[in-house]
Amino acid sequence: MTQHPHGLETLAYRFQGQEPIGPFQPVLIGVVGSGNLEVLAEPKDSPDCTIHIHTSARGFSAIWDAVVRDFHQRHPLAGIHFDINDMGATPAVVSLRLDQAASEALARSQAQGTQS
Numbered sequence: 001m002t003q004h005p006h007g008l009e010t011l012a013y014r015f016q017g018q019e020p021i022g023p024f025q026p027v028l029i030g031v032v033g034s035g036n037l038e039v040l041a042e043p044k045d046s047p048d049c050t051i052h053i054h055t056s057a058r059g060f061s062a063i064w065d066a067v068v069r070d071f072h073q074r075h076p077l078a079g080i081h082f083d084i085n086d087m088g089a090t091p092a093v094v095s096l097r098l099d100q101a102a103s104e105a106l107a108r109s110q111a112q113g114t115q116s
Contacts, residue, residue, distance in 0.1 A: 011053040011061055013068050017078020020047070024108035029101045037086040037094060041101040043109075044081045055086035067091050068098075075102045 027041040037055075044050065051068050075098075082101060086094070 007056065007058070009053075009055050009058045009061070011055070011064055013051040013053075013065075013072075015049045015051075015072045015076070017047055017049045017080070018076040020078045021080050021105060022109040023112055024105050025112070027101050027104045027108065029104065030097045032085045032087050035088055035090070035093070037084055037089040037097055039097045039101040040083040040085075041105045042081050042083070043105075044079055047078045049077050049080050049082075051082045051084065053084045053086060055084075055088075057086065057088045063091060064094075067094050071095060071098045071102075075099070077102060077105075080105060 021043065023043055026043075028038060029041075030036055030038040032038050049072060051071075053064055053068075055064070080102075082098065084094070084097075089097070
């Protein structure tokens with residue numbers, strides 16, 4: 001794992017996926033800025049969903065845990081990795097960006113599947 005500036009907290013989650021997403025071009029949603037975050041979604045060769053978070057808001061792991069578990073209950077995707085770079089976004093913004101990234105990844109996967 002790469003070195004991160006002092007002060008960032010890194011959290012990692014792994015969920016058993018139930019809905020394989022298939023191949024897709026990486027998706028980048030949002031921007032890193034005060035009160036916002038970016039989410040990068042990429043395909044992975046495994047039957048799970050992983051989420052890595054790099055956040056400047058230290059000490060909020062219980063909230064992150066609730067947000068990512070809720071996301072995975074709504075989107076039980078398999079074969080996908082989400083990388084989140086956060087600058088203090090609220091839980092509602094985190095959920096919105098994750099939903100946007102999942103929706104775009106699914107759309108790209110379906111489009112790529114129809115082009116084969």
